[in-house]
Amino acid sequence: MMKTALTIAGSDSSGGAGIQADMKTMTANGVYAMSAITALTAQNTTGVMSIMEVSKEFLEQQLDSIFTDIYPDAVKIGMVPSPDLIRAIADKLEYYHAKNIVIDPVMIATSGSRLIREETINIMKDKLFPHGALLTPNLWEASVLSGITIRDEMDMVRAAELLSKEYGCAVLCKGGHSEKNANDLLYYDKKYRWFIGERIHNLNTHGTGCTLSSAIAAELAKGKDLEEAIQLAKEYVTGALEAMLDLGKGNGPLNHMWNIKQEDIL
Numbered sequence: 001m002m003k004t005a006l007t008i009a010g011s012d013s014s015g016g017a018g019i020q021a022d023m024k025t026m027t028a029n030g031v032y033a034m035s036a037i038t039a040l041t042a043q044n045t046t047g048v049m050s051i052m053e054v055s056k057e058f059l060e061q062q063l064d065s066i067f068t069d070i071y072p073d074a075v076k077i078g079m080v081p082s083p084d085l086i087r088a089i090a091d092k093l094e095y096y097h098a099k100n101i102v103i104d105p106v107m108i109a110t111s112g113s114r115l116i117r118e119e120t121i122n123i124m125k126d127k128l129f130p131h132g133a134l135l136t137p138n139l140w141e142a143s144v145l146s147g148i149t150i151r152d153e154m155d156m157v158r159a160a161e162l163l164s165k166e167y168g169c170a171v172l173c174k175g176g177h178s179e180k181n182a183n184d185l186l187y188y189d190k191k192y193r194w195f196i197g198e199r200i201h202n203l204n205t206h207g208t209g210c211t212l213s214s215a216i217a218a219e220l221a222k223g224k225d226l227e228e229a230i231q232l233a234k235e236y237v238t239g240a241l242e243a244m245l246d247l248g249k250g251n252g253p254l255n256h257m258w259n260i261k262q263e264d265i266l
């Protein structure tokens, strides 16, 4: 039986991040993908023009529709713009006993545009993080969430450790924005492990975080343990960056289909 995964996130009209990246990633990694949309963005590789949030009631209806029919084996959460939507998600996850929850605490797009309201951050910490199996902040998000200025790899460990202890979940501090390499740090159960990545010279990184967290959710849905899921997801993102797709005028999207052979589709 095919495994299933759900993304709760914002739509990216340019298809490189958000819901669209998540569904492509889950599909390319062999699970059936479903979505609950928190907001529509009018966005491309150069920036976000506009955001339209869905109502709390409509998000709840999407979640009820999904959980009462095709139960997801894993859930990825991305952009959630408002405190009300965070509360609605937290309540539904609890009510339906959702499992394998990966939270990507999205705040700002690669293009620099703000995606969630400032007041959402504290509610996200209090209401959502305790439900997560894994949190996947980038360097900047880990800094904002932990209050620790991250200058080097030991700071990444300190920030991940603090967040992991505070919220009782595993934390993957992503190093995609560090200058030297692309090493990601996992902290959980009072221990840490590095996932080593070489920096790929590709400016088209729109959606890397969405892609990584969805790939992890897909692997968890298939029954992989956390470390194996992260390792496989990192290999998938690396391949999608190495495929050197070059679209759009700004930081373009990845090639999510790099691991699918054309002859398999045709």
Ligand SMILES: Nc1ncnc2c1ncn2[C@@H]1O[C@H](COP(=O)(O)OP(=O)(O)O)[C@@H](O)[C@H]1O
Binding pocket: 110, 137, 138, 139, 174, 175, 176, 177, 182, 183, 184, 197, 198, 199, 200, 201, 202, 205, 207, 208, 209, 210, 212, 234, 237, 238, 241
């Ligand atoms: N230039 C790059 N070369 C190799 N890996 C990268 C590069 N940029 C990002 N990554 C990887 O992509 C994933 C997402 O990380 P990051 O870009 O830091 O997240 P976000 O999109 O949330 O800012 C991580 O595994 C990171 O190491």
Ligand SMILES: Cc1ncc(COP(=O)(O)O)c(N)n1
Binding pocket: 009, 010, 011, 012, 017, 018, 019, 041, 043, 078, 079, 106, 108, 109, 110, 115, 205, 206, 207, 208, 209, 210, 211
């Ligand atoms: C709707 C939406 N969600 C998330 C991101 C973040 O993208 P990235 O993975 O590049 O940080 C985005 N640009 N748009």
